[in-house]
Amino acid sequence: MARRLARAGAAFGAAFTALFAIVTFTPLVKSWSTLLAGEWPTAKGDVLIVLSGDMVDEETLGVNTYWRVLYAARIYREGGFRRVVVSGKEAAPVMRDYLIFRGVPAEAITVEDKSTSTRENALFTARLLAGEAGKKVLVTSDMHMWRARRAFRKAGLDAVGVPFPYGRKLGNRAALRWGLFVNLLAETAKTAYYGLRGWI
Numbered sequence: 001m002a003r004r005l006a007r008a009g010a011a012f013g014a015a016f017t018a019l020f021a022i023v024t025f026t027p028l029v030k031s032w033s034t035l036l037a038g039e040w041p042t043a044k045g046d047v048l049i050v051l052s053g054d055m056v057d058e059e060t061l062g063v064n065t066y067w068r069v070l071y072a073a074r075i076y077r078e079g080g081f082r083r084v085v086v087s088g089k090e091a092a093p094v095m096r097d098y099l100i101f102r103g104v105p106a107e108a109i110t111v112e113d114k115s116t117s118t119r120e121n122a123l124f125t126a127r128l129l130a131g132e133a134g135k136k137v138l139v140t141s142d143m144h145m146w147r148a149r150r151a152f153r154k155a156g157l158d159a160v161g162v163p164f165p166y167g168r169k170l171g172n173r174a175a176l177r178w179g180l181f182v183n184l185l186a187e188t189a190k191t192a193y194y195g196l197r198g199w200i
Helices: 002-025 028-037 063-079 092-101 118-128 142-154 166-170 174-197
Strands: 047-051 055-057 083-087 109-112 136-141 160-164
Touching: 002 028, 002 174, 028 142, 028 166, 028 174, 047 063, 047 118, 047 142, 063 083, 063 092, 063 136, 063 160, 063 166, 083 092, 083 118, 092 109, 109 118, 118 142, 118 174, 136 142, 142 160, 142 166, 142 174, 166 174
Parallel strands: 047 083, 047 136, 083 109, 136 160
Antiparallel strands: none
């Protein structure tokens, strides 16, 4: 019994060491994020859809959401959009305020503040934009884009995905790769769950 436990402990230690080396010292997480992002098209269109991510508290955007909104403000200025939809129950009003601060006209912004998941982002935004003409462009993090685009398509809204390179940026720093690895595992599990439920 003791030998069996020792062998199991040694095997676990070797596996963990190998995993640690792969995550920390190879481009695994950066490549994984890039794969989930898909294509990186030119960000031009008519309606810009920005999905929320994390929040620090009711008034403060989390890092992921902050970068999505900052990226969206730049896309808005360069892409000729006439309308922006920000989607997410707690984050959307704060996202709107930040977009206004970054120069997006208040009258161009529509707030969708009921959704609590990617699926609900898609369903509620699709209802808001029912019958809206023009090219739709979806902004979210690179590692979230694969699931988000397919959830929107399933909801009846086909949008071009323009990912913010969140995972690709974090993947450039060895100290941040383990946190990104955990997030990628969670995103992959959510994607599998969405697939099983028929939501993508």
